Amino acid sequence: MLTAIPLSTVTAGWRRKRLLLTAMAGFAVANTVTAVSSMYGLTMVARFVAGVAAGLAWALLAGYASRMVAPNQRGRAIAIAMAGIPVALCLGVPAGTFLGQLTGWRTAFLAMTALTVLLLVWIVAAVPDYPGQGRGERPKLLPTLRIPGVTPVLFVTLVFVLAHTILYAYIATFLTALGMGGDTDLVLLTFGIASILSIWVVGAQIHRHLRILSVVSSLLVAVAAVLLATLSHDQALVYVAAALWGLGWGGVPTLLQTAAGEAGGESADAAQAMLVTLWNVAMAGGGVVGGVLLDLAGSGSFPWAVLLLMLPVIAVVVVARRHGFPAPASH
Secondary structure: OOHHHHHHHHHHOOOOOHHHHHHHHHHHHHHHHHHHHOOHHHHHHHHHHHHHHHHHHHHHHHHHHHHHHHHHHHHHHHHHHOOOOOHHHHHHHHHHHHHHHHHHHHHHHHHHHHHHHHHHHHHHHHHHOOOOOOOOOOOOOOHHHOOOOHHHHHHHHHHHHHHHHHHHHHHHHHHHOOOOOOHHHHHHHHHHHHHHHHHHHHHHHHHHHHHHHHHHHHHHHHHHHHHEEEOOOOOHHHHHHHHHHHHHOOOOHHHHHHHHHHHHHHHHHHHHHHHHHHHHHHHHHHHHHHHHHHHHHHOHHHHHHHHHHHHHHHHHHHHHOOOOOOHHHHO
16 A cells, blocks of 8 residues: 555546556455465565555546546545445455355455455446646645645545554453453444445535535544543443444545545545555554554553544644535635
């Protein structure tokens, strides 16, 4: 995923359909090699290639979708296209885990290859093509950062994902400390159902209420953190907190990617590439920060850390009223 920025820059001149097909073909080949490999080194190379392909496709999709519709429909097009990512995060991981436990992990990777091949056929048959950008048109990273609204969205992405990952990566540890280790699956199920509901609401309303949804999502995660920090002795409230957390988090990928795409305008691909990179930096950082907190202060510090990080997120979303997270009148 960290290759998203340089690869998006290098391939900016490629025709969009060719680039999307290349990324998906790379993903299919990497997963096939993973499924049949018996060598650790080869498997690691295949996973690296899969990450490169996924990061490139992720950075490409928002700008691609926005070119398929009229300018006044770009926000909704980006939201629809990017909604697949949070759905995949909520459903794909447990589905892959279930399939791996049922038939073996190699079958799970072969299943991903089969789905990718079907996707390649669909792209060839149905997805329109668009030219890449000429040398004089290609967005540069620093100028993209100077576009009003891009920097606030990227800041919110980094800090929001960091806050979420600190708790999510160690949720089993946190629940075990509460005496709820046996309820981990049910708590995550509650979170997942709430996340899917959030994805549906955000997808239906984002083209009209991007700002309101962003504010509400941030507040819901902060409230969930408060409940887990202060009232986690009540198991029922832990489930309430999980539901609020899911409602707040589920639509966040769609909200942030739509906000980045709209703020970036003609430089949407560059903005998305930076978002993808920061997203994955935050995920890795969340695991590290969570581990440090666990050693230094125990698992009870996780929700307090989430709350502390969510405060600047809420502040930036509220302040970025004209650019980044604009009110409807700003469109």
